[in-house]
Amino acid sequence: MDITSLTAVELGKKIRAREISVVDAVTASLDQIERVEKDVHSFVSVDREGALERAARIQEQIDDGRITGPLAGVPVAVKDNMCTKDMTTTCSSRILENFKPTFTAEAVRRLEKAGAVIIGKTNMDEFAMGSTTETSYYGVTRNPWNLRHVPGGSSGGSCAAVAAEECPYALGSDTGGSIRQPSSFCGVVGIKPTYGTVSRYGLIAYGSSLDQIGPIAKDVTDCAAILEAIAAHDPKDSTSIDRRTYVHTTSGKVRSGGKEEVCPAGYDFTGALVDDVAGMRIGIPKDYFGKGLDAEVREKILEAVRTLEERGAVVEEFDLGLVQYAIPAYYVIASAEASSNLSRFDGVKYGYRTEDYEGLHNMYKKTRSEGFGAEVKRRIMLGSFVLSSGYYDAYYLKALRTKALIKQEFDRAFEKYDIIIAPAAPTTAPELGKSLSDPLKMYLGDIYTISVNLAGLPGISIPVGTDSKGLPVGMQIIGDCFEEKKIIRTAYTLEKTRTYERPEMINNMSKKKEPAIGRKGEDDQCMKGGRA
Amino acid sequence: MANKISDETIEYVGILAKLELSGEEKADARADMEKMLDYIDTLNELDTEGIEPMSHVFPVNNVFREDVASCIDGSEDTLANAPLKKENSFKVPKTIG
Incomplete structure (x- = not known):
């Protein structure tokens, strides 16, 4: 049996039924990592020994009924911006080379409590700043669908690892699209939950008011089950929300129609795995389907929308408004927060320190200048500028006011629609080396995902086919705050009409898998996460 | 309106950001910033008069807990990450002249 082709929930079932041991499950992932890692490079570090030890321990706990x-x-693989106790956590930056956290991020701790076995830490754009996973200090990750293309970013390592079946599922983080866009490029499913749903405790902050951790997997069922495991109120994160008691109207306001929700948002995400969208009101923002959207991407998404319509959904086009202002507002807010959040990296407490320096301030400056990459420095500079006196009102407060207006646009839309459907990205995955030379152009690729973060909304990306180059197209389903269940239900219904598509290299590999373990030695280098 | 960033401004932002940029990096930073600010200036087309700046989407309140003393000594693990340490402390260059 091909263990690595199973979904997380399927594999979990077989483990509980004693058809597959935990050690076998973990070994299957580790072997697949050895096979593909030198091509794909999804991981910054793989903890083979630790994973096998944990596997044996978890097996005992399953056997005596403590974990069910x-x-x-x-x-599971975890993006390398989530702290894992005693496991190196780098944020794909030189400045955190060799950093071993003294505690584990709350979302990861919850997974461990649920019996997950962490096998390694995945590659990302440095400090999650980027859309291609090319800004990592530890080398680029390649898209398993075509190794000449990027996996997207910043959670590119997590999405590539799932697509390449190096792990059944992974955690990512999403500040401006960093789960949904790479999920789209790699043909997997990823959810960015409502802000406040998953604790940010132990997630190394980029833009704190926008960052959310979320699941990445092969299907919607997995994502719902993972989200259920990681979502919880956490007093250690002051922006965490207790969905068991949180009663939401549209963003806390009574809707203009006067209809007020009275049930708490809750955590029962798997309860939404229902194959039915009859009566679901779907809004299609015209601005998201116009100029700048690749024709093949548009066609695939509209085809999926037609499928939902055939299943009873009610589809209508509408004007969302303010679409063109989301990216400039985002770059002001996220850069401002980043410039503040990243001030903690100073060469004193952890990570890299420059070798030669004269005095404290020179040490700070040289450490940071040598430790951060170009994109991180670019955003710290912009963030410091927009927060500086004389510019604070004109840029920072202006962006926060714009954010309020964007939120109002979504509030209005969700008075009429249950969900909004959009592309996850304007194109399929670009080729490696084509994006970084023009940052502004790269930023524009986030047009469909960024406003969702600004408004705190949940969004999911699910695969809806491939383009003529054979690269996956992802469709984004956006819900109102705390309406994860509606997007899960819609995505699940659509998924039921399709079969999961694997990258060709993974398909070919699994055909000749049994006798194919003859190249072990040459893979050792990439197992150490060596800089490519 | 095309933004022009002066040498002094780049110098000043470098101080705020605690970054030491080489001559070439400074030129790049200035060009990048001018281009981004031109783009960000499109926000000025929007009338935001009377709109409250929204820092958080949901109301965020202070979270209080009981002030209970606990005895956890993580200093050894914490210091293990320090680039330089001395006895039980982080070691830094002299801070007071």
Whole structure:
């Protein structure tokens, strides 16, 4: 049996039924990593020994009935911006080379409690700033669908690892699209939850008011089960929300129609795995389907929308408004927050320190200048500028006012529609080396995902086919705040009409898998996460 | 309106950002920033008069807990990450002349 082709929930079932041992499940992932990692390079570090030890321990706990959940014994990869106790956590930056956190991020701790086995830390754009995973200090990640193309970013390592079946599922983080866009490029499913749903404790902050952790997997069922495991109120994160008691109207306001929701948002995400969209009101923002959107991407998404319509959904086009202002507002807000958040990297407490320096300030400056890459420095500079006296009102406050207006546009839309459907990105995955030379152009690729972060909304990306180059197209389903269940239900219904498509290299590999373990030695280098 | 960033401004932002940029990096930073600010200036087309700046989407309140003393000594693990340490402390260059 091909263990690595199973979804997380399928694998969990077989582990609980004693058809597959936890050690076998983890070994299957580790072997697949050895096979593909030198091509794909999804990981910054792989903890083979630790994972096998944890696997044996988890097996005991499953055997004596202490762990019973759907993810018990299932291997997982974690984006390298989430702290893992005693496991190197780099944010794909030189400045955190060799950093071993003294505690584990709350979302990861919850997974461990559910019996997940962490096998390694995935590659990303440095400090999650980027859309291609090319700004990592530890080398680029390649798209398993075509190794000449990027996996997207910043959670490119997590999405590539799932697509290449190096792990059944992974955690990513999303500040401006960093789960949804790479999920789209790699043909997997990824959810960015409502802000406040998953604790940010132990997530190394980029733009704190926008960052959310979320699941990345092969299907919607997995994503719902993972989200259920990681979402919880956490007093250690002051922006965490208790969905068991949080009663939402549209963003806390009574709707103009006077209809007020009275049930709490809740955490029952798997309860939304219902194959039915009859009566679901879907809004299609005209601005998202116009100029700048690749024709093949548009066609694939509209085809999926027609499928939902055939299943009883009610589809209508509408004007969302202010679409062109989301990216400039985002870059002011995210850069401002980043410039503040990244001031903690000073060469004193952890990570890299420059070798030669004269005095304290020179040490700070040289450490940071040598430790951060170009894109991170670019955003710290912009952020410091927009927060500086004389410019604060004109840029920072202006951006926060724009954010309020964008939120109002979505509030108005969700008075009429249950969900909004959009592309996840204007194109399929670009080729490696084509994006970084023009940052502004790269930023424009985030047009469909960024406003969702500004408004705190949940969004999911699911695959809806491939383009003529054979690269996956992702469709984004956006819900109102706390309406994860509606997007999960819609995505699940659509998924039921399709079959999961694997990258050709993975398909070919699994055909000749059994006798194919003859290249072990040459893979050792990339197992250490060596700089490519 | 095309933004022009002066040498002094780049110098000043470098101080705020605690970054030491080479001559070439400074020129790049200035060009990047001018281009981004031109783009960001499109926000000025929007009338935001009377709109409250929204820092958080949901109301964020202070979170209080009981002030209970606990005894956890993580200093050894914490210091293990320090680039330089001395006895039980982080070691930094002299800070007071």
